[in-house]
Amino acid sequence: MSNQNITASGIMMRFLVALIIVFAVYNPHGWSYYHWIAQAMLEETTGGLPLLIFAGVVLLISFTIYIRATLRSLGMFGLILASVFFATLVWLLIDSGLGSVTNAAIMQDILLFILAAVLGTGMCWSHIRRRLTGQSDVDDVD
Numbered sequence: 001m002s003n004q005n006i007t008a009s010g011i012m013m014r015f016l017v018a019l020i021i022v023f024a025v026y027n028p029h030g031w032s033y034y035h036w037i038a039q040a041m042l043e044e045t046t047g048g049l050p051l052l053i054f055a056g057v058v059l060l061i062s063f064t065i066y067i068r069a070t071l072r073s074l075g076m077f078g079l080i081l082a083s084v085f086f087a088t089l090v091w092l093l094i095d096s097g098l099g100s101v102t103n104a105a106i107m108q109d110i111l112l113f114i115l116a117a118v119l120g121t122g123m124c125w126s127h128i129r130r131r132l133t134g135q136s137d138v139d140d141v142d
């Protein structure tokens with residue numbers, strides 16, 4: 001069996017890719033695939049249509065990989081637990097004065113961050129569980 005240990009940098013890389021994917025699809029700052037489509041529809045141009053569709057397919061594939069891996073490693077109950085964990089962590093930070101939700105853009109950023117954190121956790125969970133318990137998933141067997 002190959003070396004399938006996960007490192008802190010591996011966890012961070014998976015989380016950063018999740019952040020990039022989530023914020024590329026939509027963010028409240030105007031630089032996202034959603035805003036790109038909205039602008040193209042307003043201008044009613046088809047000049048950049050192939051690039052727009054290609055980027056959409058790449059984002060769809062990326063999201064599909066992350067969502068499927070998250071559902072397979074965490075399951076529905078684990079997905080709910082991870083979501084609640086990150087949501088209550090943010091709530092704790094806001095309640096303790098370390099964060100603020102004074103405007104909608106900040107709240108949207110927080111929710112997108114939670115989504116990326118859940119997806120990043122899902123991408124790493126099988127590795128983390130194997131390291132904590134020594135148990136392998138059926139998919140891990142050669």
